[in-house]
Every structure is written in C-alpha cells, then in structure tokens.
Amino acid sequence: MSNEAFASRLGAGVRTVANWEANPDMVLSPGMQEVLDAALKDADESVQRRFGMLLAAQEGTSSPTPADMSARPSQAGERPSPDAAVEASQTHWREVRQYLIESGIGLAARTADLYDPTLRVEHVPAISTAAWLPSEPVPLEKVTLDWEDNPHKARITGIEAEARAALPLRAPGHAFTRYTAAIRYLRKPALFENRHSYRLTDIDWSEGAGRMTFGLATFFDKLDVSEPLGHEAAAAELAGHLDWAHLPFRGLVSDPFDLSSRIVNPGISTLTIRRNTSDGSGTFFLLRRDPTQVTNGRHYSLLPAGEFQPASISPQSVATDLDIWRNMVREYAEEMLGQPEHDGSSGVPVDYEVWPFYRDMTAARKAGTVRPFALGVILDALSLNSSIATTTVIDHTVFDDLFHDLVATNPEGEVVFSLDDNKSIRGLPFDEETVKRLTTREPLGQTSAACLTLAWRHRAQLLDV
Template sequence: MNGIEAPNRLAELRQAAALTQQEVAERVGVPVSAGQVSRWERGEQAPSLRYRHRLAAVFGVGVADLGIPSAPLPRQRSSAEDWFVSDEQDPRVTKSQDEWRRTRALLNQNRHSLSQVAADLYPEHRLAGTGLIAGGGWIPEQPVDLARIELSEVPDAPEPVLSGGEREAARMLPDQTLTRSYDRYTRAVRDLAPPRLFEDRVSWRLLDVDWSAGAGRMSFGDTTYFNAVDVFEPCAHELAYVALDADGGLAAHPHMRDLPYRKLIGSPFDFARRPVMPAISTLTIRRGAGDDVSFLLHRRDPRAVAAAGGMLQVIPSGIFQPSSLMPAGRAADFDLWRNIQREFSEELLGMPECDGHGRPVDYTSGPFAVLDQARADGRLTVHCLGVALDALTLVGEILTVLVVDAPVFDSLAADFVERNDEGTVVAERFPFTEGGVRGLLDSGSVAPAGAGCLELAWRWRDVLL
C-alpha cells in the first residue's frame, strides 16, 4: 500500500479469494453495490455489524479478521444501510452467532469423516465405506434402465411429522437477538453464512421406492428446498457439534442418545417423519474401445454451495425438481432422465440454469435432442443403481450412471466448460479401473453420493459396459 496502512483487510481478503468487488456485493446480498464494497475497502464508510457478519461469511473468516475498527467511522448512513434496523448488536448475540458459524464451517470441512461417523450409527444399513446408508430393498439386484422405472405423484400426501421447528432442532440455532433465537436453520444460513447459490424452490419429495422383476417404482409428493434443509442441516450440525473438537478433529463417536434431534427423527427410512428431498447423482462414463473407459468428476466450490463444498462429486448432479412452475413444464420434468439432461446441459455445457421461474424447457433441441437420439440408437445408456441416504444429513440420493460411447462423448466434450456455478469440472478424466476407483474411494475426497455411484458402478461394470 505504498507505506500507507490499509484501513481494514477487506481488499486483501477479497483478492485472496479471487473475487471482484461486484462478486463480493452479490454474495453479501442486496442492496449492496460494488461501489459500496469499494467505499468499505477504502475506509470511507464502515459496514454495519450485520454486513460485517455477511462479509466474514463470504471470506470464510471471523468478524474480527476483517480488520474493521470496532467503532464505526463517522459517516452519513447510506440509504442501503438504512435497510437494516440496527447497526450493532449485543456481544452475547455476536458470540452465539460466531460459535454457530464456526461449527458450520467445521461441518463443511469435515463432511466425509462425519458421514462415516454417521453411517456407524446405522451399521446394518451401511453401503460399503461410502458414507451412504440404504433401506431394505433399496438397491436392486442389478442396474435398472431408467425406461423401466415408473414414477407417480401423490398430490394429497400427508405433511411430514417434522419441520425443523422442533425444540431439539432449535438447540442447533444461534441467537438472532438477546431475546429470540433463529426459528429456522435456513434463516440463519441466509443471514450468517450465505452461499452463492441458496434459493427456495419447489422440489419433489420421495415417498416410496420399490424394485421388483428388474423394474422399479418411485412415488413422490411435494416439498421445497428450504423445508428439507430445515431438517437435514440441523441433523448434520448436531453431529458436528458433538463429534468434533475446536480444531475439527474427531473428538468422539457419539451414540444416538447424544443426538436428540437425530433420535427424534427415528428410522431414517420412514419417509413420513421428514421431507426427503432426493438428488439425482449421475456418474458419467466415456466408453472407448477395449480398456479405454474413463469418467468425470466435479469439485464443488465451498463458497457457492450449501453442502459438500470442496469435495469431489460425480457430474451431473442435482435435486429432483421441476424446471418451471408452469403445468406443461412440471409434467415434462417429472422424469429422471429429463432431470439428468438438464443438469448435464447446465453443469457441463454452461447452459443457463432452469430455476423454476421461466418457461418450460424445450427438450426437442440442442443437447437434449443429441442425448435423446444417442439413447435411442444405443450409443448411450442410463441406469439407476439404487436409492440411498447420505448418513450425515439423511438426504435422499438417487444413484445413476450414464455410459456414453466415445464418439458421442467427445463431440459433446468439445463444448464442456471448465467452471460452472457450483464449482470446477476436473479436467483430468479418471480411469474406470479398479485402481482408479478404489484410489478415489480410499482418498476420502469424494462426496457420499459420488462414492456410492462409483462403488455400485464398479460392482456392476460388466453389466454396464
């Protein structure tokens, strides 16, 4: 700084995170602008304490690490900051929120080890060492072509028993004021640790799964993303709080009696107890001649996503939800294959995300038509490997595998992006060999759903290839 002491560490932290002022403004949230961030960095204005908490969440540091003087600089408060009622809050509230944020950061840094601890709570249901658990009959005897899976909607399905507002879940929430705690986990995330992608959207809720005679049936009701997060993230937060020490090391292997909210949930396979919002995770395999078989992985950006940040995941992966709330779109989207296609186009080809607010997707053009034709010609196959739960969060996972002949894959790969909204597409293609698969599974770097796809796909490689 040419011998001039910086008024705070905001510019330093932003540059270390490789962010522009506009990107910081977007992650802090409206009504902040890039100009406002610039004024904060130059010390011309001081952000209110609420904004300091959001800045700390963006940079993954504590509020004190921002280097902002404890007393705000004299200034005329901007109209943007008048959006908040109060600049300051009681230190006891700050302490509660900092402790909550610290536990959440440790949770996100240790999801692999915590998923293994969680799976130990359900030993008879563990799926190898993947961090997944599966109910009886949830894994078919061999992969099932998606064309042989029947989906049905249950529009009048009863609401789940748990909502995330229970007393046991409230213990995992920080203070919002001196006299009131946050009433929902999603509201705490929104205010104290917001990822770049965090929007409530209508989603399908898994109600039942059955495999018989080489075919499958799944039934679904409705839920929303936040309804599910309000249950599954407190469950994970509770385990992190009990099992980890202050440095993120495993301090204990808790029993169910040590985890009141998880104990309240009861059987994780009882879909009537909580909203089970499934994701569809797809292992994409390039099938060449002979042993020339490889697959793709995706590194999830911890600044962008609410879960599994920093881990490797199969690609494409996404929550099973409609792309549009219009009836025609919802009807077309109630299909596992269509969901996989949309995520493929968004995560690998950089197409705009279908966020539920626009018109229905045209599946007759672009990469959708290419994938459909390749599937019809037998140059592409897509199978379901089974259904499981992430043991840490108890989130549902529909595990699938997409096997694409090399010419089709290479033609599509010419347009693959290096980065997407959720992270980085790993440039290296991993060999689909025992050494390649086992090396990744043993590394602890693959998210549970991805590990489950790899474990089962390798088990059934002869059928799939």
C-alpha cells in the same frame, strides 16, 4: 445511510445522546441502546467516526469505532449485554458450520458408524436398505414415476425442540426458527434459492423394474432437517461426544428410511462413463465443488449431480419435468457444457422438443449409444439427504461429439479431468485403483461415493454391450 436519515432514525434517541454528553455517567435504557446500535450499524463511516470522537472526548482516549465498542471486554463481574450473547451465539454457529464444511467427509464416516453396519453401502459413509437397492442396474426406461397430489404431512420439520441447539440467536431473546434462515443471513452461498423440489413418498424395485412416487415440496423443506442433522453432529464431535446421547435431533429420525417421518427430496447423482468401444474400458469425470457457491462444498462429486426439481415455476413444468432423464440432461447441459441453468425461477417451461442438445441426447439414447441406468436410492449418513444413483454409459465417439465443448469450470466448481494433473478430455479411468482411491482417500461426497461403488459392483453389466 445519510447523516439526515441517521438523525431521523434516532429521533428521541438523539436528545438522549445530548443529555448523555452533558452527563456521561448516565446509563442508556436497553430500548434506547438497541435503537442506537441499530442506527450506528447502518450509518456511514463519517457518522461512525464522529460518534467515536464523541466517545473519545468523554473517555479521554483515542477515537474508537463502533466495532471497537462491541469488542471491548467487560469489566470483571459485569453481566454481558444481550447483544453480546447474540454475537457469541452467531460466532459459535459459524465455527461449527465451518467445521462441518471442512470435516464433512470424515465426520460422515464417523456418523455412519452410529448405524447398523449392514446398512452401509460397502465401505463408504452412505447407507441404504435392500428395499431401496435393485439387485442389478435398471434401464431408465423401466423406471416408472407416479404423482401424488397431497402427500402426507411430515412429522419432523426442523422446528422441534431437539433442533434448537443448531439454531443461533438472531436478536436478544429470539433464535432463528429455521436453519435455512440462519444460512441466508449468516453464511449465504451464491446459489441458495428455495425452489420447488420433488418429494419421494414411495419406492419399489421388483422384477427388473422400478417404481417411485413423488409429491411436491421445496428445497428448503429438505435443508431444514438435513442441515441441523449435520450441524448437530459437528457440534457433538467438537465437544468430544459424537454419540446418540448427544444427538437428540438425529434420535427423532429413528428410521431414516421412513418416508413419512420427514420430507425426502432426492437429488440425482450420475456417474457418466465414456466407454471406449474398441476395448470396453471406461473413463469418467468429477466436479470439485466450491463452498462459496453451494451449501455443501469443498469436496468432489460426480458429474453431473443436482436436485430433482422442475425446470420452472410453471404448473406445466411440475408435471412434465417429473422425469429423471429430463433432469439429467438439464444437468449435463449446465455442468458439462456451461449452458444457462434452468434454475426453477422462470415461469416458462422448457420446450424439450426444440432443444437441440436434448434432442441429440435422446436420439443417441434411442440408438443405444447412450445408455442410462438407475442403481437405487441412497442416503448420506451425515445429513440423511437422499440421492437417486444413476449411471450413463456413452460410447466414446458419441461422447466426444456431444461434449466437444466440455467446460473446465461451471457455477458450482471445477471439472476434474485427472487426479494427478495430466489432464485429458478422456477423464479418470474407471478401474479398481481409481475407484478405491476416490472412495477411501479422496474427499468424495458420500452419495457420489456410493453411486461410484454401486457402478463398480455392476461394471460387467454396464460396460458389456
């Protein structure tokens, strides 16, 4: 901000400052103090330095900066200013969120212990129910997706009184009304856009097939519930009380499998197995997620994994992209080949029929050398985010051809070829030792761990051709 703009913004406040210079004992009104603080926040360094010199002349001290002024401790018995309360609230929010990022995997395991142990997906911190898990892998061509034009309104949206403890102050007397707004203004990752997402409203697995029903929602609709759930748990654990009595917002979600209580926008987690056709063994890959790029970083996830979303804002995309396979292929192209992301912001639908990589993947699928399966739907016990667990088994010669240009990094993190630095394009061995290590000792995300566990449970069917 220029000096002229600074003076214009202060307006009558400048005259008050002049009066204050002549009468340093004068106390500014709260309104004038707010104007002054706002102007100084946006002023350039020279203006801030000149104002500091003015204060120094009045106080007989070295020139303080506006930051020094806000950090100056109050005198004993002095009431803290409203702005100090805002700063303290936001600082605490950031500290809790940092703990959530740093300790998310362990916190998820401890949160999972709050639920009926029969809901656990074996030993990993993810939960599901028998109605959401088929008894065996379902070939993707046997999974039908239906559309619902007007899905029911969710009862829990993240604006309830029970969620307010997770929402910091944005100004004196005013808290952020939604958690996503707090993320955007206080700790925004590089990838943070409110895109259309498919909302799961019904699910059924029977007779070796599956049927899911979806409506339309947004990415933030999900985050405004799932992120406060995680934040609340982190705050409770920091205070030494990770129990139901100190988790009022989580208590509202009395049945996490009730698809009418909140908006459930699933992601798709895919275990990609490169199958050696000579001996039937398999390898797979992970992504080490970067917390500066994505909201839930600093852990491993399967590769690829992403939100189930249309590829563009076009109404045509909403209809044509309601397809698990198309979503998976887009994620393969983005995360494993480094191709531009179909991030949902374009107005132009993807023309799948002329896209070479999609055509090659689909042709290999029809030939039986690429075999995608659905393993069920699972919930992260901490956030209660859902994921459609899938696996794709690809014959090694076809894999090496399709993914000849496999990248080492992508916009969300680093591709992991090995846990012990002996990197090979062949990836991590799909064996008991590696699966156990990842699901018990390594920071593997909850839904990824559950997907890997389910795939290992059904390994004989997946690898037997």
